[in-house]
Amino acid sequence: MxxxxxxxxxxxVVFLLALTIPWLGGRYYTFLATQIVIYALFALSLNLLLGVxxxxxxxxxxxxxxxxxxxxILMKTLGVPFFIAFxxxxxxxxxxxxxxxxxxxxxxxxxxxxxxxxxxxxxxAICFKWNDVTGGDQGLPDVPFPDxxxxxxxxxFSHFRIGDQFYFLALVLVMLCVAAxxxxxxxxxxxxxxxxxxxxxxxxxxxxxxxRYELAAFTVAGIFAGFSGALFGIFNRGVxxxxxxxxxxxxxxxxxxxxxxxxxxxxxxxxAVLTILNQQITSYTEYWPFVLGTILVLLLFVFxxxxxxxxxxxxxxxxxxRSNA
Amino acid sequence: xxxxxxxxxxxxxxxxxxxxxFTVETxxxxxxxxxxxxxxxxxxxxxxxxxxxxxxxxxLDGRDITGIQPHKICGLGLGRSFQxxxxxxxxxxxxxxxxxxxxxxGRGRDFWSRAESFYRDExxxxxxxxxxxxxxSTVAGTLxxxxxxxxxxxxxxxxxxxxxxxxxxxxxxxxxxxxxxxALIEKIASExxxxxxxxxxxxxxxxxxxxxxxxxxxxxxxADGDPAEVRADPEVRRVxxxxx
Numbered sequence: 001m002x003x004x005x006x007x008x009x010x011x012x013v014v015f016l017l018a019l020t021i022p023w024l025g026g027r028y029y030t031f032l033a034t035q036i037v038i039y040a041l042f043a044l045s046l047n048l049l050l051g052v053x054x055x056x057x058x059x060x061x062x063x064x065x066x067x068x069x070x071x072x073i074l075m076k077t078l079g080v081p082f083f084i085a086f087x088x089x090x091x092x093x094x095x096x097x098x099x100x101x102x103x104x105x106x107x108x109x110x111x112x113x114x115x116x117x118x119x120x121x122x123x124x125a126i127c128f129k130w131n132d133v134t135g136g137d138q139g140l141p142d143v144p145f146p147d148x149x150x151x152x153x154x155x156x157f158s159h160f161r162i163g164d165q166f167y168f169l170a171l172v173l174v175m176l177c178v179a180a181x182x183x184x185x186x187x188x189x190x191x192x193x194x195x196x197x198x199x200x201x202x203x204x205x206x207x208x209x210x211x212r213y214e215l216a217a218f219t220v221a222g223i224f225a226g227f228s229g230a231l232f233g234i235f236n237r238g239v240x241x242x243x244x245x246x247x248x249x250x251x252x253x254x255x256x257x258x259x260x261x262x263x264x265x266x267x268x269x270x271x272a273v274l275t276i277l278n279q280q281i282t283s284y285t286e287y288w289p290f291v292l293g294t295i296l297v298l299l300l301f302v303f304x305x306x307x308x309x310x311x312x313x314x315x316x317x318x319x320x321x322r323s324n325a
Numbered sequence: 326x327x328x329x330x331x332x333x334x335x336x337x338x339x340x341x342x343x344x345x346x347f348t349v350e351t352x353x354x355x356x357x358x359x360x361x362x363x364x365x366x367x368x369x370x371x372x373x374x375x376x377x378x379x380x381x382x383x384x385l386d387g388r389d390i391t392g393i394q395p396h397k398i399c400g401l402g403l404g405r406s407f408q409x410x411x412x413x414x415x416x417x418x419x420x421x422x423x424x425x426x427x428x429x430x431g432r433g434r435d436f437w438s439r440a441e442s443f444y445r446d447e448x449x450x451x452x453x454x455x456x457x458x459x460x461x462s463t464v465a466g467t468l469x470x471x472x473x474x475x476x477x478x479x480x481x482x483x484x485x486x487x488x489x490x491x492x493x494x495x496x497x498x499x500x501x502x503x504x505x506x507x508a509l510i511e512k513i514a515s516e517x518x519x520x521x522x523x524x525x526x527x528x529x530x531x532x533x534x535x536x537x538x539x540x541x542x543x544x545x546x547x548a549d550g551d552p553a554e555v556r557a558d559p560e561v562r563r564v565x566x567x568x569x
Contacts, residue, residue: 183436183437184436184437186439186440186441187435187436187437187438187439187440188427188432188433188434188435188436188438188440188443189433189434189435189436190436190440191420191423191424191427191440192424192427192428192433194413194416194424195413195416195424195428198412198413198414198415198416199411199412199413199414201375201407201411202407202411202412202413202480203413203428204394204395204396204399205373205395205396205399205404205405205411205481206399206424206425206428206429206480206483206484207396207399207400207425207428207429207484208396208428208433209394209396210396213433
């Protein structure tokens with residue numbers, strides 16, 4: 001059975017299922033799905049550090065924010081079309097991650113975490129104050145939508161509004177990024193990153209240049225966070241300083257742990273569950289943080305492997321029972 | 326093969342290793358012995374770059390390696406095992422050794438191919454030679470203590486070392502495990518023409534396989550020679566072999 005599960009091209013299956021949402025649901029569901037897709041990429045990019053390399057970054061939001069501003073400034077201020085601004089935002093963010101990461105990987109454990117947090121607060125302060133470029137506390141409203149009218153000319157897509165069109169675009173771009181991340185994690189490079197997570201000392205003494213690999217992972221994670229931020233800015237029709245605020249680093253970390261950082265799809269599942277719960281529960285009660293806290297406590301004590309870890313364990317138990325029967 | 330000259334290291338005034346010099350010849354099996362706290366592990370960490378020495382030098386095969394980073398030293402043909410077992414616990418046995426091959430053969434920068442297809446044969450051969458055939462898909466952290474020590478030896482061997490440093494290879498083992506491990510190490514050393522430097526608390530093991538023994542006491546070298554010489558040395562008998 002396990003072989004069967006391994007042979008399913010999950011990226012493709014997830015993509016096809018997600019593609020049907022604008023047909024099945026209304027505008028609200030498409031809106032929610034867009035948000036989930038973007039956050040899923042953000043959480044997956046964090047997990048390259050957290051779950052794969054074993055680096056706890058408290059400042060991952062910096063790269064989400066830089067990507068959002070990069071793309072927003074290019075498109076709004078400079079009038080650059082989306083298909084150039086989007087890749088440029090990712091690469092530009094990667095450059096920032098490379099520079100910040102150069103200093104961060106010199107430290108380990110809590111000191112590494114604190115330095116990533118410090119850099120993200122510096123980025124936030126600059127975004128908040130540099131009025132001429134970032135719009136300061138007013139942010140950058142009215143980032144233009146990419147020109148997606150061509151989607152309406154595809155057969156079967158003619159009745160979709162601009163929100164649905166953007167969802168299709170975001171879904172395709174995120175899925176390409178996810179496929180690349182998945183490939184990366186099962187490559188020799190990805191395997192080396194896991195040896196650092198498992199045992200830095202031993203990794204160094206099979207010949208791994210630990211800092212250099214950590215810097216590479218940090219940069220790649222920054223690039224993909226930048227892509228997700230770029231999409232988020234357009235999705236929200238504007239880029240604002242609170243995208244870079246440190247509490248968002250905690251949100252994305254909660255998504256990753258909730259979904260399960262030992263499983264490739266865990267962070268994406270966490271992003272979906274947390275986004276949906278947030279929407280549902282805030283419509284009943286204003287005590288969402290209380291509910292979230294309770295969920296987290298339960299999770300850490302009952303399912304330390306997150307949702308995917310719990311599903312995995314349940315599946316294994318089921319198979320055992322069946323083979324014993 | 327290995328030349329240690331006047332190596333010294335202090336920790337806030339406490340001399341852990343002081344002025345230690347010795348050499349290991351190519352294909353020799355050499356041991357460093359001494360009571361707990363004599364500085365054996367510190368000496369190893371100085372040689373393998375885990376600690377920077379305060380003074381002295383380490384020369385490997387004519388090349389000065391004093392104070393350079395562990396991953397570079399590893400690339401120059403020095404492999405080591407650690408006293409506390411040091412493996413990748415949540416990877417499988419196969420993945421542990423294969424990862425070491427990926428790194429050593431310079432494949433680590435490949436971010437597009439599938440990792441599992443590389444060095445399958447080499448990994449299988451190496452696992453068989455250290456007695457772990459059939460355990461390929463076992464998660465390394467769930468192996469027995471003795472098997473984990475074997476796996477760690479495998480990690481060290483995957484980088485094709487000429488000189489292998491083993492820090493207490495039989496620590497915590499039963500008598501029969503110790504016997505098997507020593508037999509395995511001897512077999513591998515002769516098959517691969519390795520030079521071996523190890524620390525060990527079990528004197529029987531040391532005098533059984535070592536061709537040369539260096540004795541550390543309170544960070545200083547008090548004897549250095551072949552087993553018969555060391556056994557006869559009055560200083561060694563006094564401080565270490567427990568005779569007064």
